[in-house]
Structure formats: structure tokens, C-alpha cells
Amino acid sequence: MTMEVWGIAILWLFLYGYMIVGSIDFGAGFFHFYNKVSKKKHPVNSLIQRYLSPVWETTNVFLVFFFVGIIGFFPDTAYYYGTALLVPGSISIVLIAIRGSYYAFNTYGASDSKVYSFLYGITGLLIPASFTTVLTISEGGFLDISENAVTLDLMALLTSPYSWSVVILAVVSVLFISSSFLQYYARKANDEASFELFRKYTLFWSGPQILASVFIFFALSEHNPAHFADMLDIWWMFGLSFVFFVGVVVLTVLKRNLGTAFILVMLQFFAAWFGYGASHLPWLLYDYLTIYDGFVNTTMGITLIVSFILGFLLLIPSLYLLMRLFLFDTEYIRGNKK
Amino acid sequence: MFMEYDPATYSRILTGVTLGFHIIFATLGVGVPLMIALAEWTGMRKNDPHYTLLARRWARGFVVTVAVGVVTGTAIGLQLSLLWPNFMQVAGQTIALPLFLEVFAFFFEAIFLGIYLYTWDRFKSKLKHFLLIIPVIIGASFSAFFITSLNAFMNAPQGFELVDGVIQNIRPLEAMFNPATPTKTAHVIITCYLTAAFVLAMIAAYKLLKGDRNVYHKKALHLTMVSAFIFAIATALIGDFSGKYLAEYQPEKLAAGEWHFETETEAPLVLGGVLNEEGEVEYALEIPYALSILSYGYPGAEVTGLDQFAPEDTPPLIVHYFFDGMIAIGMYLMFISFLYVAFRKFKPAWQYNRWLLWGIVAGGPLSLLAIEFGWMFAEIGRQPWILYGIMRTPEGATTADHVDSMLYMFIGLYTVLGVSASLVLRKMFRNNPVAHELERRGMDKGE
Ligand code: HDD
Numbered sequence: 001m002t003m004e005v006w007g008i009a010i011l012w013l014f015l016y017g018y019m020i021v022g023s024i025d026f027g028a029g030f031f032h033f034y035n036k037v038s039k040k041k042h043p044v045n046s047l048i049q050r051y052l053s054p055v056w057e058t059t060n061v062f063l064v065f066f067f068v069g070i071i072g073f074f075p076d077t078a079y080y081y082g083t084a085l086l087v088p089g090s091i092s093i094v095l096i097a098i099r100g101s102y103y104a105f106n107t108y109g110a111s112d113s114k115v116y117s118f119l120y121g122i123t124g125l126l127i128p129a130s131f132t133t134v135l136t137i138s139e140g141g142f143l144d145i146s147e148n149a150v151t152l153d154l155m156a157l158l159t160s161p162y163s164w165s166v167v168i169l170a171v172v173s174v175l176f177i178s179s180s181f182l183q184y185y186a187r188k189a190n191d192e193a194s195f196e197l198f199r200k201y202t203l204f205w206s207g208p209q210i211l212a213s214v215f216i217f218f219a220l221s222e223h224n225p226a227h228f229a230d231m232l233d234i235w236w237m238f239g240l241s242f243v244f245f246v247g248v249v250v251l252t253v254l255k256r257n258l259g260t261a262f263i264l265v266m267l268q269f270f271a272a273w274f275g276y277g278a279s280h281l282p283w284l285l286y287d288y289l290t291i292y293d294g295f296v297n298t299t300m301g302i303t304l305i306v307s308f309i310l311g312f313l314l315l316i317p318s319l320y321l322l323m324r325l326f327l328f329d330t331e332y333i334r335g336n337k338k
Numbered sequence: 339m340f341m342e343y344d345p346a347t348y349s350r351i352l353t354g355v356t357l358g359f360h361i362i363f364a365t366l367g368v369g370v371p372l373m374i375a376l377a378e379w380t381g382m383r384k385n386d387p388h389y390t391l392l393a394r395r396w397a398r399g400f401v402v403t404v405a406v407g408v409v410t411g412t413a414i415g416l417q418l419s420l421l422w423p424n425f426m427q428v429a430g431q432t433i434a435l436p437l438f439l440e441v442f443a444f445f446f447e448a449i450f451l452g453i454y455l456y457t458w459d460r461f462k463s464k465l466k467h468f469l470l471i472i473p474v475i476i477g478a479s480f481s482a483f484f485i486t487s488l489n490a491f492m493n494a495p496q497g498f499e500l501v502d503g504v505i506q507n508i509r510p511l512e513a514m515f516n517p518a519t520p521t522k523t524a525h526v527i528i529t530c531y532l533t534a535a536f537v538l539a540m541i542a543a544y545k546l547l548k549g550d551r552n553v554y555h556k557k558a559l560h561l562t563m564v565s566a567f568i569f570a571i572a573t574a575l576i577g578d579f580s581g582k583y584l585a586e587y588q589p590e591k592l593a594a595g596e597w598h599f600e601t602e603t604e605a606p607l608v609l610g611g612v613l614n615e616e617g618e619v620e621y622a623l624e625i626p627y628a629l630s631i632l633s634y635g636y637p638g639a640e641v642t643g644l645d646q647f648a649p650e651d652t653p654p655l656i657v658h659y660f661f662d663g664m665i666a667i668g669m670y671l672m673f674i675s676f677l678y679v680a681f682r683k684f685k686p687a688w689q690y691n692r693w694l695l696w697g698i699v700a701g702g703p704l705s706l707l708a709i710e711f712g713w714m715f716a717e718i719g720r721q722p723w724i725l726y727g728i729m730r731t732p733e734g735a736t737t738a739d740h741v742d743s744m745l746y747m748f749i750g751l752y753t754v755l756g757v758s759a760s761l762v763l764r765k766m767f768r769n770n771p772v773a774h775e776l777e778r779r780g781m782d783k784g785e
């Protein structure tokens with residue numbers, strides 16, 4: 001693998017990490033609000049809180065890592081995307097800001113308020129929708145690039161079927177990933193009522209999830225046939241993804257091995273995510289910028305990769321400790337430990 | 339709205355607004371964990387549950403300020419690329435390393451903060467829980483170090499060569515450890531500690547003033563004031579080094595901050611004052627030799643004045659007030675904390691004197707103000723450069739439309755966040771006053 005491919009693979013991996021932990025977080029926030037207004041209070045919501053409270057800040061860092069890393073490895077993206085995305089990017093920032101802070105206000109701020117809960121429940125679905133526009137734009141056709149200006153053709157973006165299919169897939173996936181994680185978490189907590197609820201959600205969202213994925217293939221084949229052709233070359237990755245998906249549904253129906261079921265969800269998205277990413281290469285921005293001409297100078301590239309490896313060695317044990325204390329500690333999950 | 343649309347100007351204002359808001363929470367985010375650790379450690383060493391409770395309550399409030407720090411930090415991180423794409427394109431080539439490392443430091447901090455906050459009663463050994471705050475302090479202070487070294491680079495760029503407008507021969511470590519890095523990072527980190535100590539002291543002093551004479555608050559006051567005194571001395575010392583750095587590497591910034599127009603030896607320090615129509619200083623307090631001493635350490639030193647620079651290369655003269663404001667507040671904080679320490683030792687009867695307590699209360703907002711003044715001096719004083727001597731600010735800015743609407747949107751956002759955060763903090767501590775918590779945890783009521 002060349003250094004350019006290493007760079008983009010590292011970033012892609014972190015974005016994948018953000019997609020998984022972020023989806024759990026966003027979906028949980030939405031379910032928390034939904035269960036609250038639909039009066040399905042159960043102990044469901046305290047279960048959600050027990051998971052979310054210690055980890056939400058960590059979730060955010062995955063995202064920060066990505067957008068800092070991409071400037072580091074591919075500084076030219078700052079020029080293209082930075083100029084074009086001022087408005088949508090700023091709106092995403094506002095959504096993230098509202099979500100993060102109202103989550104904290106609601107959880108730690110002594111009182112549980114419906115307005116706060118609404119704010120972070122709804123923003124959790126809007127954030128993935130707004131972020132995916134970056135992926136959409138990277139397919140080309142939405143930017144007007146001239147000698148010294150880059151502008152976003154907002155009309156084209158809002159009227160493109162491809163763009164909307166990505167948004168739908170993002171929202172549905174969030175709900176699917178999240179509920180499949182929470183059913184596992186609820187089962188571990190011996191909380192049957194919550195388990196049944198999240199199992200229902202998982203099965204409910206599995207259909208739309210797979211339909212949206214299929215739809216996106218059609219939309220992309222219209223929008224960017226070249227990319228679609230590259231995807232067909234590695235069709236087996238998407239096939240694998242589908243096999244994992246079937247496994248998830250089977251295990252959920254059988255109510256068995258839910259931990260494995262969640263790992264299969266992760267694998268399902270891993271295969272699809274890297275399949276999409278690999279077929280997208282070498283383009284960072286279709287028809288304008290490839291990973292090769294946008295790459296940082298070699299010295300900085302090596303420095304970043306070395307510091308990435310060192311940093312990662314520091315993070316792995318810390319993340320392991322976090323997971324052991326809050327994810328795999330049955331007593332904590334059951335609420336017997338504070 | 340009031341002026342012709344110029345994306346660079348609006349970008350500057352928006353960057354200043356976001357950073358000015360972020361820095362309040364960032365400063366507390368770096369400083370408060372240290373104070374929490376001091377309290378928890380003292381509680382453990384003296385086996386005094388009051389200090390442990392102090393650590394707990396500080397930590398609870400801290401979560402709210404961290405949340406706002408995190409979201410505004412995320413905002414500034416993205417905004418740097420959105421508002422300064424041309425600058426980031428260059429910065430990415432040369433100074434991506436500290437930015438990248440900063441994220442690892444955050445990551446490390448975030449993980450352990452999560453663990454620390456939710457494991458108060460989880461371990462049998464108290465030491466184990468205490469140890470969890472150490473990575474939080476390290477993570478926060480290192481992220482301050484890394485991000486400030488990036489800012490230092492903007493003031494003293496090095497570690498690359500510019501050949502026909504193309505950046506070549508890049509040396510990332512040299513860029514990161516530039517001449518501005520030592521003084522700048524040290525001054526930023528120590529002032530975070532100082533500010534956190536004063537903000538927490540403010541709460542204790544206020545409670546004492548309002549008649550809550552519980553020993554709990556007295557212990558809090560003592561811990562914070564003694565720390566603040568040490569930090570205040572260190573701040574002034576390192577600030578003096580920062581002045582010497584400026585005299586050497588960015589003399590026009592220092593000269594603008596000091597209204598030092600003509601190069602001369604035995605230069606006086608100008609405090610306050612106004613400029614009259616001829617551009618002469620009036621109503622100012624002049625301390626003879628002091629500028630020469632601040633700049634080079636001896637009274638006879640020659641200090642470069644603004645006359646040595648082309649007018650288009652010098653920063654706006656308003657920075658003088660920011661510089662003076664910061665130094666005046668620094669002196670005030672040192673004085674007040676000294677008074678407390680001296681009274682406690684020599685005249686304990688005056689230790690809780692109303693005037694002294696009010697002075698300490700004022701120290702909280704003033705220290706935050708000093709942070710704002712310090713940054714405004716440092717950033718506006720760097721103008722017209724975004725990269726000192728290399729890239730002018732407008733060259734780095736975006737050319738996009740709508741920066742003005744974004745500015746209004748973010749001002750709205752920060753207003754809402756600021757108001758909500760203060761309401762939540764107030765409610766949190768109102769609903770659960772110290773006295774209740776002391777009782778609930780079975781601790782004696784104080785004197
Ligand atoms: C509580 C806050 C606080 C206090 C009391 C002081 N400072 Fe400060 N100062 C800062 C907070 C700060 C800061 C916010 O941290 C700055 C802004 C940029 C930077 O590097 O640090 C700063 C910058 C700064 C600079 C400019 C550095 C540069 O642009 O590279 C100088 C020369 C000083 N300070 C000197 C002093 C002196 C002589 C003080 C005497 C007591 C002092 N400061 C007190």
C-alpha cells in the first residue's frame with residue numbers, strides 16, 4: 001500500500017468508528033425522546049442513560065479526529081471542501097453544538113426536561129443526514145469550480161435523487177445500528193421489557209435499512225456510472241455485507257447470541273463502508289482531486305503515520321478500560337453499581 | 339449589514355467570537371481538573387471527607403463546562419477549515435502534527451474523564467479513583483500545549499522553506515518547537531491553572547459572604563487561594579519571559595502594545611493613557627526604564643519602536659489597552675491572593691474580612707477577562723499577518739458568500755449556549771446545596 005492509501009485508510013477507519021459509536025449515540029438519543037413522549041417509560045431510558053453518560057464525549061472525538069486528520073493528510077481538501085461547505089458545514093456545527101450541550105444539560109443538569117430531550121433527540125437524526133452531504137458531494141457534479149472560487153450548487157444537491165437516497169440510508173442505518181446494540185445491552189441488563197422493545201425496533205428497521213441500501217445502488221448508477229462500475233468490480237464485499245445482515249436478522253428473530261448479532265452488524269457496515277470507500281478511490285472529489293495529487297508532503301505524511309501508530313497504542317488500552325467498566329460490566333449495566 | 343460585504347473581515351470577526359467563547363470553557367477545562375485532583379488528594383492525605391466532597395462537587399459542575407468546551411472546540415476545529423481554507427492548506431503542509439497530536443490528547447482525556455466521573459464509589463481503594471484524574475490533567479494540559487504551539491507557529495513560522503511560493507523541505511518538529519512555543523505554551527497553561535483557581539475561589543468566597551460559614555467553604559477557599567498565589571507568581575514570571583520573546587522576535591507587537599513609537603534606550607513603560615490628534619500619548623502613567631527591563635532585563639537596553647516598521651506592517655494601536663488590562667489584572671490577582679495568604683499566617687482574624695472576600699469574588703470574572711485581553715493582544719497584535727511575515731490575513735480567508743449570516747447564526751448559538759449553561763449550573767447547585775449533601779453523606783455540620 002502506498003502512503004496515500006495508508007492515510008486515507010486510517011481516516012476511513014476513524015470515520016467508520018464514528019459511524020458505529022455515533023449511530024448508537026444518535027439513535028439512543030432519538031429513542032430516549034420517542035419513548036418519553038410515547039410514555040413507554042419503562043426502565044428503558046435509564047438503561048440508555050447508563051450507556052450514554054460515560055461515552056458521549058469519546059464519540060465526538062472520533063469525528064474531530066477525522067476532520068483534523070483529513071487536513072493533515074490531504075491539505076488540499078481544505079481548499080475545495082472548506083470553501084464550498086461554509087453554509088452546510090456551519091449548520092452541522094450548530095446541530096452538533098446543540099446536541100452535545102443539551103445532552104449534558106439534560107443528563108447532569110438535575111432536571112430532565114422534555115425540551116432538552118427533544119433537542120438532542122431530533123438533532124441526532126439531522127446530524128447524520130447533514131454530514132452525509134459531504135459524501136454525496138464527493139461523487140462530483142455539485143460543485144462549480146473556477147480559477148479562484150469554489151461554489152456549491154445547492155439546488156442540484158437538493159433535487160438530486162442520489163443525495164436523498166444517501167440521507168435516507170443514513171437515518172435508517174442510525175436507527176438500525178442503535179436498536180441492535182441496545183437490544184444486546186438490555187438483554188445483558190436482564191431488562192426483559194426493554195429488550196422486547198428494542199428487538200421490535202431492530203426488526204422493524206431492518207427492512208427499510210436493506211431497501212435503502214439497494215436503492216442507493218440504483219441512484220449511484222445514475223449519478224456516477226464510473227463509480228458504480230468500480231463497485232461492481234468488488235461486488236463480493238457488498239455480498240458479504242448482505243450475508244452479515246441476514247445473520248443479524250436470523251439471530252434477532254431467534255433471540256439468541258445478541259452480542260454476536262451486534263458484531264455482525266458491525267461487520268455488515270464494515271464491509272459496505274470499505275467497499276464503498278475502496279471503489280471511490282482514487283478520488284477525494286470526483287473529477288478534481290485524487291488522494292495522489294492532494295497528499296501532504298512526504299515528511300509530514302511519515303510523521304503523521306508514526307504519531308498515529310504511537311497514539312493508537314496509547315488509546316487501545318484506554319478504550320479497553322472504558323469498555324470493560326461500562327460495556328462489559330454486567331453489574332454496572334444492571335444499575336447495581338453507580 | 340453595516341459595511342460592504344468582505345468575507346475576510348467577517349471571517350475574522352467570526353473566528354474571534356468563536357475563540358473568545360471557546361477559550362472561557364477551554365481555560366476551565368485545562369485548569370479545573372488540576373484543582374479537582376488537588377482537592378481529592380488532600381482529602382485522601384488528611385482523611386478529610388470535606389475535600390473529597392469538594393472534588394466531587396467541582397467535578398459535577400465541570401461536566402457542564404466541558405460539554406460546552408467540547409462543542410465549541412468542535413466548532414472552531416471545523417471553522418478553521420471553513421473560514422480559512424487557504425491558510426489551512428498551507429498549515430496542513432507544515433503544522434499538521436500538533437493539530438493531530440492534540441486530538442490524541444483529547445481522546446485520552448475524554449476517555450478517562452468518562453471513567454473518572456462514573457466510578458466514584460466503584461473501587462475499594464480511594465487511590466485507584468484518584469489515579470484516574472491524572473490522565474485527564476495530562477490530556478488537557480497536553481492538548482493546550484499542542485494547540486498553543488500551533489498558534490506559536492503563526493507568530494514565529496519556521497521549519498520549512500518557501501521557494502517561489504512553494505513550500506519545501508519541511509521539518510515538522512522544528513515547526514512545532516518554534517521560538518514562540520516555550521513562553522507561549524507555558525504562559526497559556528499556567529494562566530489556565532490560575533484562572534480555574536480563582537473561579538473556584540470565587541464560589542467559596544461568595545458562599546462565605548452570603549453567611550454560609552460552613553468549614554467546607556473555608557477549606558475550599560484555603561485550597562484555591564494558596565494555589566492561586568503560587569500560580570499568580572508563576573504567571574507574572576512567565577509573562578515577563580513572553581515580553582522578552584516579543585522584544586526579540588516580534589518587536590512591533592510589543593511596541594504597539596506599549597505605544598513605544600521611537601526606538602530608544604532606557605525606555606519607559608506606558609500604562610493607560612489616550613492618544614491625542616497628533617498621535618502623542620496623554621494622561622498615561624510612565625514607569626521609567628520598565629520597558630527596557632521587561633524587554634531585555636536591564637534598564638539601559640535599546641527597545642525597537644514602531645518607527646522601524648512600515649505602517650502597513652504594524653498592528654492596530656488599540657492592543658495597548660488589552661496588554662495593560664491583562665497586566666493590571668495579573669498584578670491584582672497576585673496582590674489579592676498574597677493578602678489572603680499573609681492574613682491567614684499573621685492576622686487570622688482578618689482572613690474572612692468582607693472586603694477581602696469581595697476582592698476574591700471579583701478575581702473570578704477578572705481572571706477570565708485577563709484571558710480574553712491576553713488573547714486579543716496576542717491575536718490582534720499579530721495583524722496584519724495570519725502567518726507572521728509570510729501570509730497576510732485576507733490571503734488566508736475564504737472567498738465564500740454568506741459569512742455574515744453565519745456570523746449572526748453563531749452569535750445566536752453562543753448566546754443560547756451561554757445562557758443555558760449558566761442556568762443549568764445554578765439549578766444544579768441550588769437543588770443540591772452543600773449543607774444537604776454534607777448531611778446526606780453523614781458528615782458533621784461545620785462551626
Ligand atoms: C489570567 C490571565 C493572564 C494574566 C493574569 C496575565 N496574562 Fe499574559 N497572556 C494571557 C493571560 C494572562 C494569555 C491569554 O494566556 C495569553 C494570550 C496569548 C498567549 O500566548 O497567552 C497572554 C499573552 C501575553 C503576552 C503576549 C505573548 C505573545 O503574543 O506571544 C505577553 C507579553 C504577556 N502575556 C505578558 C504578561 C505579563 C507580563 C503579565 C503580568 C502579570 C501577564 N501576562 C498576566
Ligand code: HEM
Nearest residue numbers: 350353354357358361485486488489713714717718724731
Ligand atoms: C484560544 C484562544 C484564542 C483566542 C481567544 C483567540 C482570539 C482571536 C481573536 C480575537 C481574533 C481576531 C483578531 C483580529 O481579527 O484582529 C483571532 C483571529 C484568529 N486566530 Fe486566534 N485566538 C486564540 C487562539 C488561536 C489559536 C490556537 C489559533 C491557531 C490554530 C488561532 C487562529 C486564529 C486565526 C486563523 C485567526 C484569524 C486570522 C487573524 O485575524 O489573525 N487562534 N483569534
Ligand code: HEM
Nearest residue numbers: 060061064364367368404407408411412414415444482485
Ligand atoms: C484554534 C484554536 C483551537 C482549536 C481548533 C480547538 C479545538 C478544540 C476541539 C476540536 C475541541 C473538542 C474536542 C473533543 O471533542 O473532545 C476542543 C475542546 C477543548 N479545547 Fe480547544 N481548541 C482551540 C483552542 C484551545 C485553547 C487555546 C485551549 C487551551 C488553552 C483549548 C483547550 C480545550 C479544552 C480544555 C477543551 C475541552 C475538551 C475536553 O475536555 O476534552 N482549546 N478544542
